[in-house]
Amino acid sequence: MNTSPLFVQISKDHPRYRSLVVREMMAKRVEEGIVAPTGLIAHGRGEAFDYLLGERTTENARRAEMVAVAMLLDAIRPVISVNGNTAALCSKEVVGLAEATRAKIEVNLFHRTEERVQKVCSFMEDAGAKEVLGRSPDALLPGIASDRARCTREGIYSADVVLVPLEDGDRAEALVKFGKKVIAIDLNPLSRTARAAHVTIVDEVTRAVPNMTTMVPELRRNGDRRLALLNSFDNQLNLEGAMEAMRANLSAPQSEGKE
Amino acid sequence: MNTSPLFVQISKDHPRYRSLVVREMMAKRVEEGIVAPTGLIAHGRGEAFDYLLGERTTENARRAEMVAVAMLLDAIRPVISVNGNTAALCSKEVVGLAEATRAKIEVNLFHRTEERVQKVCSFMEDAGAKEVLGRSPDALLPGIASDRARCTREGIYSADVVLVPLEDGDRAEALVKFGKKVIAIDLNPLSRTARAAHVTIVDEVTRAVPNMTTMVPELRRNGDRRLALLNSFDNQLNLEGAMEAMRANLSAPQSEGKE
Numbered sequence: 001m002n003t004s005p006l007f008v009q010i011s012k013d014h015p016r017y018r019s020l021v022v023r024e025m026m027a028k029r030v031e032e033g034i035v036a037p038t039g040l041i042a043h044g045r046g047e048a049f050d051y052l053l054g055e056r057t058t059e060n061a062r063r064a065e066m067v068a069v070a071m072l073l074d075a076i077r078p079v080i081s082v083n084g085n086t087a088a089l090c091s092k093e094v095v096g097l098a099e100a101t102r103a104k105i106e107v108n109l110f111h112r113t114e115e116r117v118q119k120v121c122s123f124m125e126d127a128g129a130k131e132v133l134g135r136s137p138d139a140l141l142p143g144i145a146s147d148r149a150r151c152t153r154e155g156i157y158s159a160d161v162v163l164v165p166l167e168d169g170d171r172a173e174a175l176v177k178f179g180k181k182v183i184a185i186d187l188n189p190l191s192r193t194a195r196a197a198h199v200t201i202v203d204e205v206t207r208a209v210p211n212m213t214t215m216v217p218e219l220r221r222n223g224d225r226r227l228a229l230l231n232s233f234d235n236q237l238n239l240e241g242a243m244e245a246m247r248a249n250l251s252a253p254q255s256e257g258k259e
Numbered sequence: 260m261n262t263s264p265l266f267v268q269i270s271k272d273h274p275r276y277r278s279l280v281v282r283e284m285m286a287k288r289v290e291e292g293i294v295a296p297t298g299l300i301a302h303g304r305g306e307a308f309d310y311l312l313g314e315r316t317t318e319n320a321r322r323a324e325m326v327a328v329a330m331l332l333d334a335i336r337p338v339i340s341v342n343g344n345t346a347a348l349c350s351k352e353v354v355g356l357a358e359a360t361r362a363k364i365e366v367n368l369f370h371r372t373e374e375r376v377q378k379v380c381s382f383m384e385d386a387g388a389k390e391v392l393g394r395s396p397d398a399l400l401p402g403i404a405s406d407r408a409r410c411t412r413e414g415i416y417s418a419d420v421v422l423v424p425l426e427d428g429d430r431a432e433a434l435v436k437f438g439k440k441v442i443a444i445d446l447n448p449l450s451r452t453a454r455a456a457h458v459t460i461v462d463e464v465t466r467a468v469p470n471m472t473t474m475v476p477e478l479r480r481n482g483d484r485r486l487a488l489l490n491s492f493d494n495q496l497n498l499e500g501a502m503e504a505m506r507a508n509l510s511a512p513q514s515e516g517k518e
Contacts, residue, residue, distance in 0.1 A: 027296035037286035037299060044303020048447065188307065243509045250449070250502045250509070
């Protein structure tokens with residue numbers, strides 16, 4: 001493949017500077033074998049929805065993040081499922097959240113190859129993860145035909161709560177059908193994943209995951225608050241709130257330069 | 260880079276079958292050096308906006324396509340600017356439109372390398388283009404610092420009307436400032452390109468380009484119709500119509516499975 005362009009070609013004055021830098025980083029992760037080529041397309045889809053969201057954590061998303069943290073803290077066997085894009089975008093942040101919530105990390109790839117599983121596991125370990133499951137799957141998630149069904153008995157198979165950042169619809173639905181409580185991070189509020197999950201965080205993953213980590217100490221101390229959050233949450237209303245935020249941005253032209 | 264997955268792994272029953280096949284094709288074009296890696300991210304952004312548009316040509320977009328065809332037919336020196344994504348998605352369709360409107364084709368890349376320019380030019384020739392400009396740029400478009408400023412005197416530099424499918428904001432704005440009539444095909448109605456262009460077709464490029472070609476014979480015969488279209492068109496209203504269509508899809512959950 002041709003050489004990816006250099007970071008230095010991107011002017012800091014460019015109105016989309018941050019997006020452009022992340023794009024070049026993601027393209028580099030493809031060359032390294034962490035991100036699947038079509039993972040870049042998924043990243044682009046997320047970018048578009050985040051653009052409509054105003055590239056910020058809405059109050060609505062913040063509430064979903066708090067509910068998700070409450071659910072992770074009350075879980076017996078919480079697991080964070082990590083794919084190539086999640087690793088590339090926020091490996092350290094995922095390790096931080098896993099440690100704070102005592103969740104296991106399991107690598108599960110949409111485009112599974114042995115080589116890429118190894119690479120993503122190592123990438124997460126380099127980011128500080130003490131234990132990463134997924135190298136040796138010994139169980140199958142029912143209801144999925146492909147390799148994505150492969151998981152570990154110690155991790156996703158026996159989990160009660162699974163956080164799936166950037167998940168595809170088939171697997172999210174299968175996890176729900178198999179009885180897991182599913183927390184999704186998904187910028188598309190209309191996606192099958194967003195609609196199948198019990199809690200859908202409509203926020204960009206690099207904002208959502210650190211936000212969640214900062215919420216842990218207070219929610220760990222306060223069981224009543226966790227219960228109140230869990231009892232009052234309605235994911236359908238949550239998704240409608242996200243759509244409303246996007247609709248509001250799809251009207252007046254924005255004053256700042258957008259690409 | 261790791262091998263891209265096989266086409267056969269995608270089940271025809273998958274609710275997003277067509278998108279998945281196009282994704283794999285685009286990933287393959289990256290391996291071949293036609294599409295830049297970050298071109299996949301741009302493709303994903305387009306996918307998201309098209310999803311919101313309902314993956315169809317709206318009446319609004321059809322009208323913009325007619326206006327664009329009228330503008331190309333009334334042009335003295337029309338040029339279609341082609342980048343890697345446009346070539347990968349619809350090389351033959353672009354050749355068809357160029358022939359029907361007697362427009363020149365010029366290859367202009369965001370991530371310009373000599374090798375990729377050669378490849379995209381050859382790719383367009385393989386699709387039937389008799390003449391492809393862009394291998395030997397001999398002029399500079401004012402107002403752009405990067406290599407994207409490079410163009411040919413025979414083509415974009417001296418054009419009066421330029422069709423830019425999938426363009427970036429900097430270049431679209433520079434073309435307008437340099438006095439060109441600019442027709443953009445852009446699925447994001449909020450983008451700088453969409454707002455800078457004189458006519459913005461908010462439609463997916465593989466639908467828009469063949470649509471336009473079918474409109475040529477009737478509009479070529481009918482000068483009054485061309486004039487009426489050009490005189491009655493308001494791009495701001497056109498963009499607002501596109502946003503309205505997207506807002507309408509950002510409300511009720513859709514019944515069919517979406518990923």
